[in-house]
Amino acid sequence: MSDTNIELISTISEDNTLELALREIEIPQPGENEVIIRIEAAPINPSDLGVMFSAADMTTASQSGSADRPVIRADVPAKFMGAVKKRVGKAIPVGNEGAGTVVAAGSSAAAQSLMGKTVAFIGGGSYRQYLCAKVQSCLELEPGTTAAEGASSFVNPLTALTMVETMRAEGHKAIVHAAAASNLGQMLNRICIADGIDLVNIVRKPEQETLLRELGAKYVVNSSSDSFMADLTQALIETGATIAFDPIGGGKLASDILTCMEAAVSRNTTEYSVYGSDIYKQVYIYGGLDRDPITLNRNFGFAWGVNGFLLFNALGKLSKETAIAMRKRIAAEIKTTFASHYTHEVSLAGALQLDAMAVYGKQATGEKFLIRPQS
Amino acid sequence: MSDTNIELISTISEDNTLELALREIEIPQPGENEVIIRIEAAPINPSDLGVMFSAADMTTASQSGSADRPVIRADVPAKFMGAVKKRVGKAIPVGNEGAGTVVAAGSSAAAQSLMGKTVAFIGGGSYRQYLCAKVQSCLELEPGTTAAEGASSFVNPLTALTMVETMRAEGHKAIVHAAAASNLGQMLNRICIADGIDLVNIVRKPEQETLLRELGAKYVVNSSSDSFMADLTQALIETGATIAFDPIGGGKLASDILTCMEAAVSRNTTEYSVYGSDIYKQVYIYGGLDRDPITLNRNFGFAWGVNGFLLFNALGKLSKETAIAMRKRIAAEIKTTFASHYTHEVSLAGALQLDAMAVYGKQATGEKFLIRPQS
Numbered sequence: 086m087s088d089t090n091i092e093l094i095s096t097i098s099e100d101n102t103l104e105l106a107l108r109e110i111e112i113p114q115p116g117e118n119e120v121i122i123r124i125e126a127a128p129i130n131p132s133d134l135g136v137m138f139s140a141a142d143m144t145t146a147s148q149s150g151s152a153d154r155p156v157i158r159a160d161v162p163a164k165f166m167g168a169v170k171k172r173v174g175k176a177i178p179v180g181n182e183g184a185g186t187v188v189a190a191g192s193s194a195a196a197q198s199l200m201g202k203t204v205a206f207i208g209g210g211s212y213r214q215y216l217c218a219k220v221q222s223c224l225e226l227e228p229g230t231t232a233a234e235g236a237s238s239f240v241n242p243l244t245a246l247t248m249v250e251t252m253r254a255e256g257h258k259a260i261v262h263a264a265a266a267s268n269l270g271q272m273l274n275r276i277c278i279a280d281g282i283d284l285v286n287i288v289r290k291p292e293q294e295t296l297l298r299e300l301g302a303k304y305v306v307n308s309s310s311d312s313f314m315a316d317l318t319q320a321l322i323e324t325g326a327t328i329a330f331d332p333i334g335g336g337k338l339a340s341d342i343l344t345c346m347e348a349a350v351s352r353n354t355t356e357y358s359v360y361g362s363d364i365y366k367q368v369y370i371y372g373g374l375d376r377d378p379i380t381l382n383r384n385f386g387f388a389w390g391v392n393g394f395l396l397f398n399a400l401g402k403l404s405k406e407t408a409i410a411m412r413k414r415i416a417a418e419i420k421t422t423f424a425s426h427y428t429h430e431v432s433l434a435g436a437l438q439l440d441a442m443a444v445y446g447k448q449a450t451g452e453k454f455l456i457r458p459q460s
Numbered sequence: 461m462s463d464t465n466i467e468l469i470s471t472i473s474e475d476n477t478l479e480l481a482l483r484e485i486e487i488p489q490p491g492e493n494e495v496i497i498r499i500e501a502a503p504i505n506p507s508d509l510g511v512m513f514s515a516a517d518m519t520t521a522s523q524s525g526s527a528d529r530p531v532i533r534a535d536v537p538a539k540f541m542g543a544v545k546k547r548v549g550k551a552i553p554v555g556n557e558g559a560g561t562v563v564a565a566g567s568s569a570a571a572q573s574l575m576g577k578t579v580a581f582i583g584g585g586s587y588r589q590y591l592c593a594k595v596q597s598c599l600e601l602e603p604g605t606t607a608a609e610g611a612s613s614f615v616n617p618l619t620a621l622t623m624v625e626t627m628r629a630e631g632h633k634a635i636v637h638a639a640a641a642s643n644l645g646q647m648l649n650r651i652c653i654a655d656g657i658d659l660v661n662i663v664r665k666p667e668q669e670t671l672l673r674e675l676g677a678k679y680v681v682n683s684s685s686d687s688f689m690a691d692l693t694q695a696l697i698e699t700g701a702t703i704a705f706d707p708i709g710g711g712k713l714a715s716d717i718l719t720c721m722e723a724a725v726s727r728n729t730t731e732y733s734v735y736g737s738d739i740y741k742q743v744y745i746y747g748g749l750d751r752d753p754i755t756l757n758r759n760f761g762f763a764w765g766v767n768g769f770l771l772f773n774a775l776g777k778l779s780k781e782t783a784i785a786m787r788k789r790i791a792a793e794i795k796t797t798f799a800s801h802y803t804h805e806v807s808l809a810g811a812l813q814l815d816a817m818a819v820y821g822k823q824a825t826g827e828k829f830l831i832r833p834q835s
Contacts, residue, residue: 135734168759172732334758357547359510360770370758379756383709383748384543387768395735395762 088112091458092213093433094176095137097161097169103141105157105437106150108176113217115191120199122218125232127183127211128425129436129445129454130240131332131372137179139172140165143446148439155437180211180456184226184235188215195220203230205238212433214458227416236455237268237425240396242415244371245273245423247399248330249282250407255367259283261321261329261346263338264374265305266293268425268453274302275422283324287317287338308338314345321349329368330394335375339368339391340382347385361386369394374448427455463487466833467588468808469551470512472536472544478516480532480812481525483551488592490566495574497593500607502558502586503800504811504820504829505615506707506747512554514547515540518821523814530812555586555831559601559610563590570595578605580613587808589833602791611830612643612800615771617790619746620648620798622774623705624657625782630742634658636696636704636717639749640680641668643800643828644707649677650797658699662692662713683713689720696724703742705769710750714743714766715757722760736761744769749823802830 090112096104115121141159150156161169184205190196204223210216226235252260262273265286277284278301285304286297297305304324306316320326327350329342346366354362366385371394381391400408415423428451431441436456445454465487471479490496516534525531536544559580565571579598585591601610627635637648640661652659653676660679661672672680679699681691695701702725704717721741729737741760746769756766775783790798803826806816811831820829 139734169732171730175732177732337753340753355546357544357550357552359514363773365773371762373758376758378712378715379754379758381754381756381766383745383751383754383768387746387770388773390765390767391756392765392767393758393762398738398740398763 090213090215091433092210093179093436095139095179096176097139097141097173099173101161101163101166103139103159103161105137107154107433107437110213112215115189115196115217117191118193118196118220119191119217120187120196120204120220120223121189122183122185122204122206122216122223123188124183124206124211124213124216124458125185126236127180127456127458128237128240128427129456130181130237131374131448132240133179133181134446134448135373136177138446140169143442146439146442148437153434155434157437157439157442178210178213180213181209182207182237182239183211183216183456183458184232184238186232187223193220199223199225202226203232203235205235207239212436212456212458214433224412224416226419230416230419233427233455234424235419238415238419238423241269241272241425242419242423243400243411244396245269245276246411246414247396247403248273249276249280250403250411251369251394251399252282252328254403255328257326257328257367259285259324259326261285261287261326261342263287263308263329263331263333263342264289265302266290266296266451267332269332271297271300272423272425274300279422283326285317285320285324285326287342308341314341317342318345318348321345322352325349327364327366331368331370332372333374334370334372334379335377337380337382339370339379342368343385343389343391344382347389358386361388363388365389367392371395425453427453429454430457430460432456432460433458465588465590466808467585468554468811470514470554471551472514472516472548474548476536476538476541478514478534478536480512482529482808482812485588487590490564490571490592492566493568493571493595494566494592495562495571495579495595495598496564497558497560497579497581497591497598498563499558499581499586499588499591499833500560501611502555502831502833503612503615503802504831505556505612506749506823507615508554508556509821509823510748511552511556513821515544518817521814521817523812528809530809532812532814532817553585553588555588556584557582557612557614558586558591558831558833559607559613561607562598568595574598574600577601578607578610580610582614587811587831587833589808599787599791601794605791605794608802608830609799610794613790613794613798616644616647616800617794617798618775618786619771620644620651621786621789622771622778623648624651624655625778625786626744626774627657627703629778630703632701632703632742634660634699634701636660636662636701638662638683638704638706638708638713638717639664640677641665641671641826642707646672646675647798647800649675654797658701660692660695660699660701662717683716689716692717693720693723696720697727700724702739703744705744705746707745707747708749709745709747709754710752712755712757714745714754717743718760718764718766719757722764733761736763738763740764742767746770800828802828804829805832805835807831807835808833
């Protein structure tokens, strides 16, 4: 084991500045039920950027420091300082998941059984070289799975599987997914094909539509098209989908989805009701790609909900058996159903370069970064 | 029994016109488990106006017909015709509830037991003289309760009680209510005082604040005040309310309530989370006093929901025992907890007068009409 440990931290200071930097910390010692993981690969997910960039205006970012220890500074608009006041002055480690080799283990049998194994991890601070993790936050990868292949074993796979289980638990029979060409969207598409669940994919660009169709998606609608509302309604009629997951949030997409669901479910109703259909229609907002307000134009009756969706809250509503089955499936299918694709690999220092940040900061479909903390 | 039966109907025709009129229909015969009620009193609730006026622009209303048989016509803007197409050409009876005397009864023991009794009724078409109702849609009023006293036994009392039971069933401990000086709001205030539940009343005018305080309300905040957000947050801190009921809908009130709830529940949290508090915050939209879009400025984390709330859907989620207990309580407390106050009494023809419609059409707090179909 090396004797240095570098981590990537994000700090907002009282002078309205966000600073991203690397710092050296001690290599931790494992407790009884903990392991030390040499992190070899960690993805940059949209959910990581919320911690990393927070409320900063990244168009103001500047780079200083050395090649090994770059420092990025950006302005935090004064109007947002109140919302982040609880993190002011605190160095927050970044990175929600990753994978690597267990190089030290606590005394428990469960910890010892992971010694030398390649494991995936969830829990925060994965953009570092050595990390102390509880055993239950680890997933032992199957022999032959590399850290890079297993780096995204949790956030996207669990989110996609939890969407499917939430659909089942809440009595729906098909799913609508927005921003559907994302890594997560492609994963959900593979799960739904494998499980025989109809999935209505909403994308914004023709090339995303083509991509998903090539991946076997049957229902793909383009929200930029003039015929979007009609196309979506038709797909909802064919699938019966009454639950949607939307990572965009801002704007009127959630409202449009509910409007089309209501049109679809009430298409054969001959009796007029001022209250709309009794069939419950649900949109879950699971991200904030667009921070503008959500605008709901209510023309979809009274049987509807727009709710925040956070992986661990949603997972907590499912049974323990379901959660265990999910982990087993992820480990077994990490190279197929749950495979992630990265367009860029960077070191910790490489993640703090303005040109790289300009790319991953866009959260554009088709661009995904993998951090290699040991390089 | 008289041999005429007059009912108030609302019809939208293909030429984009809403027509409100009275028409004569036959006096019905009761089935085995039905009764014929001579309707003596029926309230005009906001929920009735949705059926009655529908999408018409009532500023264009004109009156014709005779004194006994007035006819009101108003334009339906072309853009709304699609939303109401299922009712075009259909004469829709108006009025969701009322009370009167049972003048004929079917052969079942349950129906016969109501013969001659004063009963309240829910189910549609109450703005008429004689109505056929299923026994289970009736509530036998206690001796000494008049039809006028019992006319509003269902919509407001059941809605207020269902709000309280929904709060309990979903694990909240106090309630926020918007437009809280309404008849429904005053009723909810009485229930909460009786049951020892903290209620945060949101009103828009100082005189409504005074009214509620005089009625014993402890927490009243004025959304027109400059200190509204701070006042609401403080009331939420004191009460711990994490569920709200809002009949307004349009605008940003739902968003503001969630923002203040999040501030209240996370006030003692020292650790920053990009996802916000884990404590679930709920706003139910149960009306459309403002038809503008709902605007949600998401600064309240991911543990939130904004959902439509319709009495019968919500009631359906509660146990049968709870529903039976509600009806008993309503009958027992119809002159106290569940008393409604009317500022105007009108005949069926009197309800179709432009000057009356201008008053009840505003849905203003403090103005409430009772229709007397026998007068």
